[in-house]
Amino acid sequence: MRTETVSLPAINDTMQAEPKAFDPRVDPETWVDDHGDCLFRYALVRLRDRSLAEDIVQETLLSAIQSLDSYGGRATERTWLTGILKHKIIDHFRKNKNLVQITDDDTDLSVLDHFFELPDAPDSHWAKNIRPVSLGQQPDQAVENGEFWEVMNTCLSALPERIAAVFALREVDGLTSEEVCEVLSLSPSNFWVIMHRARMQLRRCIEIKWFRKAI
């Protein structure tokens, strides 16, 4: 495929096109009280280490206060801060490759055997009581529903932690497959096995706790 060079404005340029005056909606004095706990939980679930999570949240707030100019007011304050935190965490993973060490257990797909009719066979149909059900009309409403997010969080934390870490980078933080592999030094084949396992188990968990009930 031919690549054409088109110069697009960088995201930062677009954001900085806003007037640089101090935005009255931003008030760093209230950050710790308003967003501290939320940012901390976001970091903790990814880093699994309290003091590390605290440090990285503090670093995030300090970076934010130094780049107030780049806050265009388009996102909410919390989304903006979370975005900065996300990049800090990715950098941290990148610098500490051994944080997410994938083991043979993580890539063992036999944990999915019972989802299928013939657990011992390499291939077969879905087991009768596990066949995925139709979503129906619920998707849009679910995202607005607090209970749905409780189910989602419960099901995410039921995944083995390294699998959840890989899955979250890809699906929550929106990195490309290649980026996740690069950040965590994962081989592409381990990456897809982990994503497969995560999706199979997560979907089953959410189905039991939510999809089936919501129909």
Added chain:
Amino acid sequence: MRKELHKHTTTSFWRMPECREMTKVITASLDGKLSWRERLLMKLHLKACDPCTNFIEQIKFIRTALGHSIDKVGQPGHSVVLSDNARSRMKQALETTGSSI
């Protein structure tokens, strides 16, 4: 990435894979390019298989939901909060940095 994704189905070339093999291809379709053979197999399989059609809908739904959730996910119960110590340390640091700008 593409080379590895090529091997999601382990069945022989002419045998039509069943659901277990197809779920691998279906999940892989959300993370990268499939080979032409995999794309074709997936299309044919989905035409004839309701559970797998529901499966791909569900995992796509999970993706869409999570994509809009950066500040909703990762909150394992609101009982997990910053320690008082960390809280005051952060306020102090913000004040010092804020006043020096």
